[in-house]
Amino acid sequence: MAGESGPVTLRGIAERLGLHVSTVSRVLNGPSGEQGRAASGETARRIRELADELGYRPNPHATSLRTRRSNLVGVLFPRLSEIVVATIYEGVEEEATRRGLSTFVTNTHDDPATQRERIGMVLGRRVDGLIIGDAHLDGAALADPALDGTPFVLVNRRTDTGHPAVTCDxxxxxxxxxxxxxxxxxxxxxxxxxxxxxxxxxxxxxxxxxxxxxxxxxxxxxxxxxxxxxxxxxxxxxxxxxxxxxxxxxxxxxxxxxxxxxxxxxxxxxxxxxxxxxxxxxxxxxxxxxxxxxxxxxxxPMAEQGRRAVRLLLRRIAGEPVASEMLGPExxxxxxxxxxxxxxxx
Amino acid sequence: MAGESGPVTLRGIAERLGLHVSTVSRVLNGPSGEQGRAASGETARRIRELADELGYRPNPHATSLRTRRSNLVGVLFPRLSEIVVATIYEGVEEEATRRGLSTFVTNTHDDPATQRERIGMVLGRRVDGLIIGDAHLDGAALADPALDGTPFVLVNRRTDTGHPAVTCDxxxxxxxxxxxxxxxxxxxxxxxxxxxxxxxxxxxxxxxxxxxxxxxxxxxxxxxxxxxxxxxxxxxxxxxxxxxxxxxxxxxxxxxxxxxxxxxxxxxxxxxxxxxxxxxxxxxxxxxxxxxxxxxxxxxPMAEQGRRAVRLLLRRIAGEPVASEMLGPExxxxxxxxxxxxxxxx
DNA sequence: ACGATTGGCGCAAACGATTGGGTAGAGCAT
DNA sequence: ATGCTCTACCCAATCGTTTGCGCCAATCGT
Incomplete structure (x- = not known):
């Protein structure tokens, strides 16, 4: 009798509680501090309670559609089977997860055609930004006009064209x-x-x-x-x-x-x-x-490069000025x- | 004068052509064979022409929201920095790309708590299925009720609990x-x-x-x-x-x-x-x-395991009956x- | 010449969430 | 009694696609 209504949605919660979905949305998104003026403390409590009783998870497609932000980042590497690259990616993933981002990671085998194609693919997925670990010195693939609207940073390898990068010295x-x-x-x-x-x-x-x-x-x-x-x-x-x-x-x-x-x-x-x-x-x-x-x-410091690349990208996405970073070798x-x-x- | 309307959408195309978005949608989705009865050959041609002149790319969030299919698959591994795992993943990625899927891949370090958390994360992203490369013999993490609605297959490691798997013999x-x-x-x-x-x-x-x-x-x-x-x-x-x-x-x-x-x-x-x-x-x-x-x-055959795992998952998603596969060592x-x-x- | 097809599209309702604007009522001062 | 300010909500538009249904005109069969 409880719930046979498929996945639990904002509307589901609202209806059960006799509230409007916008109220529920505001409560669930607002700061969990009781001082969110979205609803009375009591109402907010009921909403939050029901939400996690039902295991509510916002539908990311709906959210992204509406907010135009996907919390997705594309990650390009020559080949993940190389331990150096894989370790950098571990750093990327760790930091991305911490920041609530998910990553699409892909191998380009250092082939320019594949690079372009994969850039197109992640862009098609509407990533918020990309981390590029397969840059060539001439920065050719990065001149793609498709990349124009989307922030990106380099990792491991830099280019001669001055894109922000996190590398080892x-x-x-x-x-x-x-x-x-x-x-x-x-x-x-x-x-x-x-x-x-x-x-x-x-x-x-x-x-x-x-x-x-x-x-x-x-x-x-x-x-x-x-x-x-x-x-x-x-x-x-x-x-x-x-x-x-x-x-x-x-x-x-x-x-x-x-x-x-x-x-x-x-x-x-x-x-x-x-x-x-x-x-x-x-x-x-x-x-x-x-x-x-x-x-x-x-x-x-490979994993550290990955972590920093994520932070640098986030700053670019936020529109802050950024500078390349070099980490010390030993x-x-x-x-x-x-x-x-x-x-x-x- | 041409287009200052942000990203190009179905509606954009439809308006420019004096058509309705549904018509455009049908033409662009239908088989490119002229025999799609969505529109006259002439209209279809104009639509397709404008679409790729403008570089139209469907918004995957909108599509997924509507169709309830994300073309996303989650991939779990203990650690990608291990060459064996990375090579399997290359196979996964290759085959997934070929089939129009994108992958979320993540490291769980063989830690049950992390496994559960990451399963939750990819499920939250509404993947169509998962490929699990970090299974433990007891299959504990796979008993998670959250996994119930979502098909998955194992790769590299099998469990004692009989989930479909692609492994080496x-x-x-x-x-x-x-x-x-x-x-x-x-x-x-x-x-x-x-x-x-x-x-x-x-x-x-x-x-x-x-x-x-x-x-x-x-x-x-x-x-x-x-x-x-x-x-x-x-x-x-x-x-x-x-x-x-x-x-x-x-x-x-x-x-x-x-x-x-x-x-x-x-x-x-x-x-x-x-x-x-x-x-x-x-x-x-x-x-x-x-x-x-x-x-x-x-x-x-590591990459081959990855490729087969994708195909097996696809069959599971399609609801076809599937059986585990074992590849020969040498x-x-x-x-x-x-x-x-x-x-x-x- | 008239009803039945059918080719070629348009309509509108979803999908699930966000968000700028209400609005009703309570509380308060004037 | 009037006007004002809050509090606590609700309304409705919107993001970009998909898809069942319906409609109009042209064509066809007889």
Whole structure:
């Protein structure tokens, strides 16, 4: 006899109580402080009581339709299966949930056509804003006029076009690795630089090479090799670097996966990590410490980037002025860079 | 002079054309085959033309409100930063996109309270169904009455409560590893079994131990150790297994991360993989092949699981009868199991 | 030539919530 | 008694679509 009226709606509650839906709406939306002048304290109590007895949940479609706010944000990443990205997303999700937002997250595989298509898709879903984690340096996909009305921020990667972004200070991270290698006496070093369109790779590379140049040891161009951000890419690039007669004594791989690929290549060539070859990665993923030869890596605050990106987006949505943020990296030295041994033979 | 009327709506189009919105709606929704009897071919053409000139995109909130269908699905996982999970999600996303669905994906950290809360959240968003990748064997969170009206399917993990699920044939995978170890002559073997509440871990373990029992070599209870599904958990469990005087000659870790943790523990004890200790993992993640000692692992079709889960859910939503699906695993032998060396010393 | 189709649209009522404007009555001062 | 201010509500429009029904004219059958 109680309720066989399908999902519980504002009207359902109002009718049961002999009130008008607007009254119910105001009570349920107003501050729970009794001082909301929407209704008498007594009425408000009855409304709230019935609402949660019935398990009332406002229909978000109706609300969004009316208010033109969806509390939805779109999140774009190259691929969530990469641990770095997944960890950033955990931060995004945590903060978004805390703020009452839901996220549409999607993989674009760094393909411009897919990027555009997915931007169109989330825009079609009427998101309030987007968090873009797959930006290319040229910012091409972000020039899409469809994006005009919708605020967005970047995360992990920045562009040259000055959009607000939350990133790690990648340049500084690369610099730290260079200093570490210099301290160890390495004069012939190479970089596995990742994809040329991603600021993460290029900035880390720049930071590293700048420091070596300052030390009077500029890197020859063929010792900066671009490759995919995965183990296979790292493997190939490292194999090329290491198979020549003139081989570097240390390699900086701009992310841990490429570093692991480098390990594979070194293994194939019979090179011992930390002895014949020093190696450093970037991101200090949980694997780094567990590898048979633990990996020296730059720790970057990934989840924190995600959280900050959400807050930054929220400020943009609110129309407040915003500025990009950079988080500090930290070098974690382990055996792969061979810190325990002396300078390499000349 | 053209359009300063904010977002383009059905009404906007209708007015410009001197038609009624219902006509426009029918034309735009009907099959693009000219044989839709919604309007004359000429009118239909004009409508479609203007619609995409203006870049019309139906407002999904309005549509969902009216049709009571959101084309949204909720996706629950323990943590997306685990590569296995992320890869399954890529399959989910790919298939969902193909079918015109969007997904809300969220991390529950295998915590029952969070699971319930997130189920409530996606339900509050009025999803059409959910894909649950964090099920516990007892199916506790799935008994939530709030779930009653909403169809769902499981992926990766099954429950004992018989909900439709898409999984890998984990038992068979474990069995394959056992057979491999038996072929190599290992008689004293241990399992790092993962979390006891996840069917992936328990089924792989059961498949393995069953086979050894059939061979007349039942495993002692203390050689089946539960632990977290990550490197740290694997490291701890392996350290315990390997530090006793009576140590197993082979270890089956039910996932690759635990296997990598095992590698770390072995390294700490000075044990050489493939010589002093045989090791196999599960999932054949991209890392497995690149490790300094390449990891023997069971390959499971992860993205395919995700795709199938979407299709299964769609069938449930359509009210068709559905059955669980199991995908075949495949053993990939590499150096960590020491296949190249003879039977271990007795 | 007249009733029956039917092609081509328009009408209006939903879907569930929000929100700017009432309005009735109570309480108070003048 | 009149005018005023609150309090505590109610009214109704609106957001953008979908969809059962109805209507008008042209066409058809006989």
């Amino acid at each position: 990648d340049r500084l991270g690369g610099r730290r690795v260079a200093e570490h290698f210099l301290d160890l006496g390495h004069r012939r070093v190479a970089v596995i630089a990742g994809e040329p369109f991603a600021s993460t790779g290029t900035d880390r590379t720049t930071g590293f090479t700048d420091r070596y140049r300052e030390a009077g040891l500029p890197l020859p161009a063929h010792w900066v090799r671009h490759c995919g951000f995965d183990t296979a890419g790292g493997h190939r690039a490292a194999a090329e670097l290491l198979s020549g007669p003139d081989r570097p004594t240390a390699i900086f791989a701009v992310n841990d996966l490429a570093a692991i690929g480098t390990m594979g290549a070194a293994r194939d060539l019979g090179l011992r990590l930390g002895e014949d070859l020093a190696l450093a990665g970037f991101n200090d993923t949980p694997l780094a410490a567990e590898l048979p030869v633990p990996l020296t890596s730059v720790r970057s 070098l974690v030295v382990r055996a792969s860079s061979g810190a325990q041994i002396g300078p390499p033979p000349r | 984990d038992r068979l995978g474990g069995r394959r590893v056992a057979e491999h170890f038996l072929d190599l002559g290992h008689r004293r073997v241990a399992v790092i079994a993962g979390e006891p509440f996840a069917s992936t871990g328990t089924d792989r373990t059961t498949g393995f131990t069953d086979r050894y029992r059939e061979a007349g070599l039942p495993l002692p209870a203390h050689w089946v150790r539960h632990c977290g599904f990550d490197t740290a958990g694997g490291h701890r469990a392996a350290a315990e297994l390997l530090s006793g005087p009576d140590r197993p000659t082979a270890i089956f870790a039910v996932n690759d991360l635990a296997a990598i943790g095992t590698m770390g523990a072995a390294r700490d004890l000075g044990l050489r993989l493939g010589e002093d200790l045989a090791l196999a993992g599960f999932n054949d993640t991209p890392l497995a092949a690149e490790l300094p000692v390449p990891l023997t692992s069971v390959r499971s 053993l990939v032998v590499r150096a960590s199991s020491g296949a190249q060396i003879g039977p271990p010393p007795r």
